[in-house]
Amino acid sequence: MKAIIWTNYGPPGVLQLQEVEKPTPKDNELLIKTHAATAFAGDCEFRRLDLSIFLRIPLRLYSGIFKPTRIPILGQELAGEVVAAGKNVTQFKAGDQIFASAGFSFGAYAEFVCLPESNAIALRPESVSYEEAAAIPTGGCEALTYLRQGKIQKGETILVNGAGGSIGTFVVQLAKHFGAHVTAVDHGDKLDMLRSIGADDVIDYTQEDFADRAEKYDLIFDSVGKNSFSRCVSALKPTGRYLLASPNPTTRFLGGRVSRRTDKKVIILAVEPTQQDLTYLAQLVADGTLKVVIDKRYPLEKTADAHAYVETGQKKGHVVISIPHV
């Protein structure tokens, strides 16, 4: 089968198309014919592995000290068709059309992938395309879990920082679905798209710092983590919640202190997609409540170009890898 092999840590060119052996499912695994996968910011960060020393060392222990020999194929989310199921698999059978989070097992950048049934895997509604379904697991579950933990209520106000990305586009739409008033912050080029998916108010971060405004918010969702932590906390109402999806050691420490000493809460989560959440999100896409914003599609052999495009920062919503089978 064709697969994109992760040959080294570094720039997008380390992702190379190769012919490799098709995998065989273990007793607890599904063999999936992949129709679509995605390239998102987290994939690029992992590919480069130019993260803080606290993350780099454990991740190199996980994926390979000098080269990523333990994870030959990247790609964390996918949609496709089950072609075979191991003898202990109970929920799925050959022919099922599914979408899934491969998570830290990776492997989605290939014509076929094996996943344990215990991964977050759900049936794809007929009206949701493979490409849309593939883009749901990471950003959708991240957005849903943070908003639930933040106990978002009808009539509350939320500011979404980094609203135009993979997580942000889901946060904006889910927050509207839950009845909140949404202010979306991102680059000026993305503001029309953000209005089109329901943002009530938009701010171009290159022109204005949202924390300079007099408004205070019930919630701030932040997928960027580049703004001053104390100014973000100051932009909350007295019982506001700061949902921080890109924390660092300093903001983790300061967040704990704010939550202990004030009525404000700083919420930092390690989100694991679940089958239940995938099914819920796909149903919202199927009934038109949620739109999966797909900016560009690349064929499997151009996965390196997809990663390079994600790194330009111009991406609106999601970038999808399409894997047609002839």
Ligand SMILES: NC(=O)c1ccc[n+]([C@@H]2O[C@H](COP(=O)([O-])OP(=O)(O)OC[C@H]3O[C@@H](n4cnc5c(N)ncnc54)[C@H](OP(=O)(O)O)[C@@H]3O)[C@@H](O)[C@H]2O)c1
């Ligand atoms: N994707 C996931 O589900 C997931 C899960 C866990 C953690 N994370 C982490 O969360 C972060 C965001 O993920 P993502 O996939 O949503 O990224 P993304 O798709 O790249 O979205 C980030 C958005 O933030 C915008 N942005 C950059 N600087 C900004 C600033 N100073 N103020 C406001 N907006 C700004 C970017 O636009 P411009 O670049 O055009 O400025 C982009 O639209 C990543 O670090 C990722 O590792 C992601």
